[in-house]
Amino acid sequence: MSVIYKKIQQIIGPLLFLKNEHNAQYGEIVKIKTSDESIRTGQIVKMNEDMIIVEVFEDTSGLSSENAEIVFTGDIFKVSISKDMFGQTFNSLGSPIDIRSKNILDSDILTDVQRDINGIPINPFAREYPIDIIQTGVSVIDGLFTLIRGQKLPIFSAQGLPHNKLAAQIATQSKVVSEEPFVIIFCGIGIIQDEAIYFLKRFQESGTLQNIISFINFADDPIIERLIIPRVALTTAEYYAFEKDMHVLVILIDMTNYAEALRELSSAKEEIPSRKGYPGYIYSDFASIYERTGKIKGKQGSITQIPILTMPNDDISHPIPDTTGYITEGQLVLSRDLHKKGIYPPFEVLASISRLMKDAIGADKTRGDHADVSSQLLAAYSSYLEVKDLISIVGEDGLNNDQKNLLKFGTDFEQKFINQKSNETRDFNQTLTIAWETLSHLNKKQLIRIHPSFINKYYKTQV
Amino acid sequence: MIRENKTKEGYISAINGSLIKIKGLEKYVRLNDLIKIPNYHILGEIIQIFSDQVIAQCFDPLTNISLNERVVSLNEPLSMELAPGILGNVFDGIQRPLEQLFQSFPTGGLERGFKFPCLSRTKKWHFIPIRKINEEINEGDIIGTVQETTDINHKIMIPPFISGILSYIAPEGDYIITDEIFTVKRYDKEQSFSMLQKWPITKSRPYNRKENPNEPLITGIRAIDLLFPIVKGGTTAIPGGFGTGKSVIQQILAKWCNADIIVYIGCGEPGNEIANIMKQFSETLVSKSHKSLLERVVFIVNTSNMPVSAREASLFSGVTIAEYFRDMGYDVAVLADSTSRWAESLREVSGLLEEMPAEEGYPAYLPSKLSSFYERAGLIRALGKDHLGNERKGSISIVGTISPPAGDFSEPVTATTKRLVQVFWALDPNLAYLKHYPAINWLNSYSNYPQFITDWWFERDIDWPEIDLDWSECRNQVNEILSKEKDLKHLIQLIGEKNLPDDQQLILFSAKMIKNGFLLQNAFDEIEAYTNYKKLLGIIKILLLIYKEGKNLIEQGLMVEDILGQDLINSILRIGQTVPNDAFERIEKIKSKLIQKLRILAL
Ligand SMILES: Nc1ncnc2c1ncn2[C@@H]1O[C@H](COP(=O)(O)OP(=O)(O)OP(=O)(O)O)[C@@H](O)[C@H]1O
């Protein structure tokens, strides 16, 4: 049952102030109809005996107290979800769109369920600790920072670094090795149309489009939609994971756009800012997105998240990466130096970590030598960087043999292990084989982190 | 004050986030009283009272609720239920049992309007009385016991402020926690009690008197137990940027520290981490008795996506439960991860109330709230006696993590906490980056407790004639070497390591040995994870012996590094990972080898 009102008293940014003459519900959705027949959606965010404050999901420009009609829907915001969404792109309200024209498409998809986009928080007791892996086909991730089903593992990128390429690569190559059903939900937040087209093209070319459900919020869409779209994507993910028993990998790009929208809205509401103008609740707000990952006891499916963000001014202590790092189970950091050297994907491996990896790799999961090898690679690479510093003091001739080995190792590690084509998939075995090739530049005695039995099995002397 | 016992009703007049304004209750409620929205089973707590309305923060989301919705006062403050059945449980910030919730909602969601009692009303406990009818009893006296878990004997105590004549005590038998267990007669009034007590979370439970700490809380982490020790009854903060290892330290403490009971408060942290800890705990068996560690733990869990108002309560809920076990005479460790998230929940609610903020948006009462938490730590002599007239001591140690934005220790929560605690383990992102764990910065961290526990260590010293240093002398020497190394660092950058004089090279070598062979400790290695006091003394004495002999050798123009040889050095560096706690003789063997090498030279 809906009730119509015409009582807008004030419009400030995305907020409408209505006189309270209707027994509304907190969180209720209202429709705003204007004389030009367009309909916008908003939600009640605050109410008292005189006033109702509605946050409008779309643009508020063009609204006036004269031309708008408010319809109370008596319901909270729900998104329609269908089991047939594969291969298509949706906007923040869950309507199918065409990326090239930005038009909303006539939909012939049948709605199976409608769900509150805020979801229901998972009972911590109901969580199952994640220990199964996803293979991304990217050596650095699989070999050094393995992605676990149910993990949230962000990528910290920066302006001008190839995170789009990487996002597309992960979206098109990832799989669960166990042959269980697996789907990618790709969520573009505030991205430009060219980027959206690029992603679509990559998905089509790789032949995996039918395995991907996309949600796109364009850079020129109203900012408030940026806050909604990840929630719509995650609500969809929850449906597939926990009602359809699938493993879902959600890629969110770019969370920096999300956070900026959050800041803008907060300042429109005249809230007291905390750091760099971001609201004090940025942690809780980010958590309400990132925490929608995981596994639930007794259920087959899982939700994994790769949120991608660009660090403003390459600053990892900026509130956006900093807050993210506090919530997520590790981080993958991209490096401008390696990028300049032409290495793709340019991972800064020493700054990266996957916190859930240690319990999820090994003999019956990936390979017995995996843990030792990854720890050895990181240790050796760190020594390699020290040796490089040393050269500036003593010169290359002043190095001893071990140090010379490290130089060879480090170069190969960057060129062959980290470096990879953007459409090249390597499985765990290939990744570990390349790892051993680079490690074999080192003297056996230098491999202090690897168990001798693995050295005997995999080490081959370089010619 | 006379108060009618009739339920009073009001109605909601405004909703904003987790806050509601209520009209009609303003004359009947006290600050911190609980309210309830009966139609939805939502609980809330009164946080402000005005002449025409009150403001309450609710512990569940308010979606769907309309103005004019009915609200009733429960006429009591937010309290913990204290009785057998607490241990091994997982509660949310206001003690709702999360396992029960999962059983009722197997889809795994945190559904609103949960109405189970906090502690089971059906489970029976075997009660054994130890006092007799007609005996005079006072507050805190133990009148009987329940064996709650293999190790924990739950003492049934006379609640605070109650005394008189024991006019009834139940015979040995099985009872649920609400059955009548004893009655107390004072003057002509008789009052009936069950095993269940309730205590408001914001009030500290009374005790007889506070004592000076005299025993370390052994953590098994070498860097801590030697350099920055904590004590039973002490307060500690662990500040550190993301991923520096705060939670890992808390987990080690929860698993291995020598407290009797652990209250683990997961406050605004991610849910997978809690799942991980619970899994580790149920799988880690205390070897001799084959019971899981869960038996000594109480979890209070309010993950980051749960309502912030319950997050605010969770620290006080945890410490209230801890006080109850302390009063029984146990050593309790309260581990709170993370106090920053707790402070942020204060800030969020304060923002909704539109209060005038102090620093960085935090309310001006942040320091007083924080101190009312840490103030509840301590070693105390409890109220009351047992049937033999014995008094008892119990302690609460608090260890709280801090998650400073950008790892900046000058921010309000870190700065305030620093004034309140005695121990500060500053975690260093540079050490974490180098995978040097635990990433405790040895120059910025401190502990004010060593003086209290010197005797304890002295009594347990190992007697090695070759190196005559006790625990506190070892500390001093390690600190000296590490701080000298720091000064040398600048010099190295200018002239290179090999151009330093021999004695300075020895400092560098010794510092490196201490860092890699003692301070570095992998929490995930089975042998390495926990180092007992004897092994700790063994390792550090060997390292300092090398330093001592190294000085002598310099006089002969020799470098100890060259003489020991890489193999011996490696075997010393690997004692931590290779020698189990109960194989001290192997450490002695390594020491003998070391002495031998040095003696051969002296000949
Ligand atoms: N003592 C240790 N031994 C080995 N590894 C460690 C140790 N401490 C930390 N680590 C590594 O660092 C990672 C992060 O540690 P932890 O989760 O404790 O960080 P944190 O400080 O709690 O981070 P956050 O603020 O994000 O909660 C761990 O997953 C582990 O890989």
Ligand SMILES: [Mg+2]
């Ligand atoms: Mg942590």
